[in-house]
Amino acid sequence: MATDSEIQSCAIYKGRKKEDTYLFIERADDFERVPAALIELLGELTHVMDLDLGPKRKLANADIDEVRAQLRDVGYFLQMPRDDKDATAKTLS
Secondary structure, eight states: OOOTTSOEEEEEEEESSSTTOEEEESSTTOOTTSOHHHHHHHOSEEEEEEEEEOTTOOOSSSOHHHHHHHHHHHSEEEEOOGGGHHHHHHHHO
């Protein structure tokens, strides 16, 4: 398990169906821990980049500690525009 001082790598994807929504996963092309309903909601996924998440890295639209915790605990982090978060949460429930 990574500690707060370690660098955690991740792969970032965007979906065809949801604009400005990004899926962070632990390893490229490893969607095992991502719910099938979420993958279906996002549509065809395109790899955007790989990123090392160190404790001092800043992300434009997400809290680095939240991203790292979600990757560690559930295997993915979904970054979406603020106004889409409630609607997506209801869809996945």
